[in-house]
Amino acid sequence: MRDVICGWGLWVDEHETSILLEAHPDSSMGSRSQGFFHNHHHHRSSMVPAAVPRLLSENGSLLGGIAQITPNLFLSRGNVASNRSLLLSKGITCVVNATIELPNFNWPHMEYVKVPLADMPHSPISLYFDSIADKIHSVGRKRGAVLVHCAAGVSRSASLCLAYLMKYHRVSLAEAHAWVKARRPVIRPNGGFWRQLIEYERKLFGRNSVKMVQTPYGVIPDVYERDRRSLAPYWGL
Numbered sequence: 001m002r003d004v005i006c007g008w009g010l011w012v013d014e015h016e017t018s019i020l021l022e023a024h025p026d027s028s029m030g031s032r033s034q035g036f037f038h039n040h041h042h043h044r045s046s047m048v049p050a051a052v053p054r055l056l057s058e059n060g061s062l063l064g065g066i067a068q069i070t071p072n073l074f075l076s077r078g079n080v081a082s083n084r085s086l087l088l089s090k091g092i093t094c095v096v097n098a099t100i101e102l103p104n105f106n107w108p109h110m111e112y113v114k115v116p117l118a119d120m121p122h123s124p125i126s127l128y129f130d131s132i133a134d135k136i137h138s139v140g141r142k143r144g145a146v147l148v149h150c151a152a153g154v155s156r157s158a159s160l161c162l163a164y165l166m167k168y169h170r171v172s173l174a175e176a177h178a179w180v181k182a183r184r185p186v187i188r189p190n191g192g193f194w195r196q197l198i199e200y201e202r203k204l205f206g207r208n209s210v211k212m213v214q215t216p217y218g219v220i221p222d223v224y225e226r227d228r229r230s231l232a233p234y235w236g237l
Contacts, residue, residue, distance in 0.1 A: 028096045066090065066147070067184040070169070072140030075161050075184055077153035078102045084110075093144035096132055098156040110137075119155045121192025129163035130199050158187035162197055172209035173201040177223055194221045 017068040066086065074090060081087070081095050084107045097104055098115040106112065113135060117123040136146045150156035158180060165176035181187050189197065195212065198221075202208050213222045 076149045078149050078151045081149050091145045092147045094139045094146045096148040098150040105144045116198045119192050125193050126196035132160045133164040133167040137168050142230035155189045159189045159193040
């Protein structure tokens, strides 16, 4: 299975980075949690050709695998949930299946939460932001860990992870996106999910760090537009 990054015809396989820094809640949007963003530089080099070799996993695959987002949260594509030994090795005790098309594997002693959504802009993913964020937080307090997956680990699951980071780590949507993207560069929530995330950010903090903008490629979040501009000199966009 292959996925397209940023919609510009750059094809790669799924990638995981799992360098992890402890996160600590902060009381206001925009002031970064000390541990959460300690030594985390908001760069976009993961999308630049020169950085690609640095991001390759041992088997040379760029997209597959499991990305650790926080000590108690992992993000992946759907097939990872079939690997029980991998889940156990990561200390995962709960799996959030954010698809309508994939069944739960129902491993023994594993909790499952189903988020039955299609990866479509009109899907009401915001209905699950609070409940899934609360579940991730609750499992973490019990020293467990949660895997959130969809089919490709790009849109639905990423959106739920962004909502969790905003609610419990008190970081802005832009900061949450930069953090998750640094660990899984292929994330790309669809436009409808972005609108719902933007609305959720305003509900949490009373203001927004991301906005939808009109471009020659359609209406997209401004974080994608910045990525497009950074890629243009390298890819002739």
